[in-house]
Amino acid sequence: MQDGNVTSGNHGEDLLFLTDDNLLQGIELMFFAYKGFTSDPDRILQNYTYGRAHHRAVHFINRKRGITVNNLLDILGVTKQSLNRVLRQLVDDGLVESRVGTNDRRQRNLYLTQKGKDLEQELSDAQRVRMRAAFRDAGPDAVRGFRAVLENMIDPEMRKRVQGLKG
Amino acid sequence: MQDGNVTSGNHGEDLLFLTDDNLLQGIELMFFAYKGFTSDPDRILQNYTYGRAHHRAVHFINRKRGITVNNLLDILGVTKQSLNRVLRQLVDDGLVESRVGTNDRRQRNLYLTQKGKDLEQELSDAQRVRMRAAFRDAGPDAVRGFRAVLENMIDPEMRKRVQGLKG
DNA sequence: ACTTTATGTCAGTATTGTTGACATTCCAAG
DNA sequence: CTTGGAATGTCAACAATACTGACATAAAGT
Numbered sequence: 001m002q003d004g005n006v007t008s009g010n011h012g013e014d015l016l017f018l019t020d021d022n023l024l025q026g027i028e029l030m031f032f033a034y035k036g037f038t039s040d041p042d043r044i045l046q047n048y049t050y051g052r053a054h055h056r057a058v059h060f061i062n063r064k065r066g067i068t069v070n071n072l073l074d075i076l077g078v079t080k081q082s083l084n085r086v087l088r089q090l091v092d093d094g095l096v097e098s099r100v101g102t103n104d105r106r107q108r109n110l111y112l113t114q115k116g117k118d119l120e121q122e123l124s125d126a127q128r129v130r131m132r133a134a135f136r137d138a139g140p141d142a143v144r145g146f147r148a149v150l151e152n153m154i155d156p157e158m159r160k161r162v163q164g165l166k167g
Numbered sequence: 168m169q170d171g172n173v174t175s176g177n178h179g180e181d182l183l184f185l186t187d188d189n190l191l192q193g194i195e196l197m198f199f200a201y202k203g204f205t206s207d208p209d210r211i212l213q214n215y216t217y218g219r220a221h222h223r224a225v226h227f228i229n230r231k232r233g234i235t236v237n238n239l240l241d242i243l244g245v246t247k248q249s250l251n252r253v254l255r256q257l258v259d260d261g262l263v264e265s266r267v268g269t270n271d272r273r274q275r276n277l278y279l280t281q282k283g284k285d286l287e288q289e290l291s292d293a294q295r296v297r298m299r300a301a302f303r304d305a306g307p308d309a310v311r312g313f314r315a316v317l318e319n320m321i322d323p324e325m326r327k328r329v330q331g332l333k334g
Numbered sequence: 335a336c337t338t339t340a341t342g343t344c345a346g347t348a349t350t351g352t353t354g355a356c357a358t359t360c361c362a363a364g
Numbered sequence: 365c366t367t368g369g370a371a372t373g374t375c376a377a378c379a380a381t382a383c384t385g386a387c388a389t390a391a392a393g394t
Contacts, residue, residue, distance in 0.1 A: 335394100336393100336394085337392100337393080337394075338391100338392080338393075338394095339390100339391085339392075339393090340389100340390085340391085340392095341388100341389085341390085341391105342387105342388080342389080342390105343386100343387085343388080343389105344385105344386085344387085344388105345384105345385090345386085346383100346384085346385090347382100347383075347384085348381100348382080348383070348384105349380100349381085349382075349383095350379100350380085350381085350382095351378100351379080351380075351381095352377100352378075352379070352380095353376100353377085353378085353379105354375105354376090354377090355374100355375085355376090356373105356374085356375085357372100357373080357374080357375105358371100358372080358373080358374100359370100359371080359372080359373100360369100360370090360371085360372105361368105361369090361370080361371100362367100362368090362369090362370100363366105363367085363368080363369100364365100364366085364367080364368095
């Protein structure tokens, strides 16, 4: 009697893909791929006075327009002092606009100006070029697997926080 | 007449998985997954006087015992001054041994001491726990996809440099 | 009125990266 | 054997990004 369902979860057998060797390979892949992943924007940012932290802020402000400072802090996982330095520069330079909240006037809602959108575009274009090539060469099935594994690697707490990004 | 080979490359159609939305999702997945990926070792390292840079050095010295400083520099992609600070601490603290090369006496071959191996083990154990869970829950097919996409994201130049790690 | 929340800011410090300069050691080519 | 260059180590200065702790302000909630 055989198990007819070979696509769903493992029932004790065929766990050979979980060897320490395979896990080690996965760990190093994460390291080297992330290095490649960040290299294009990093190169572009050298032409400005900005760094990776500015990129992240600009990215998520673009992603969720009107996001509050606290929301952004939760997503980035840094202290308000660290974010504030970056945010102040972006506001001073006219890339980000900080508006007092309408419902809760303590909050600040963050928006990209046109200048901010331009930088975001330049950075994300570069990042998409690499990602698109990687996706295309690997194929749609591989991309599904890529997504499944990476989703599982995210902290459960963080997963809750970033749910709003998908909707 | 249908295309019998559905697993190989795309022939012009079905590229819907390359939409900007999907690419954006991939970009954010990389960000959040990498954060999770590094969180366990980072937490452990707080109990020591070491940081992520020490972890990386210890990892690759363990991975390729007797590696030269120059080789390690190529893999890590940092300057010798940056690596040297980390390396000196590890040597001073008795986690890494630096032996003069036998063929070329200018080179230094790096080895982990027992103390170094202990730390490496503690860090990689934690990292493997997360990776194993992510792999297991996603399944072997997904892991193949994960690997394919991440391989494609690595800089071609870096890919050459790290070939030696697989053999 | 009092407390809590959201935000901003100042000061100090740690980690990790960078350049530039210089010294030492040692292989290799002339 | 001398010279050139490669590999390594070290010093100093600096930059980006993170942290903690403390304090201030304004507005919301009780």
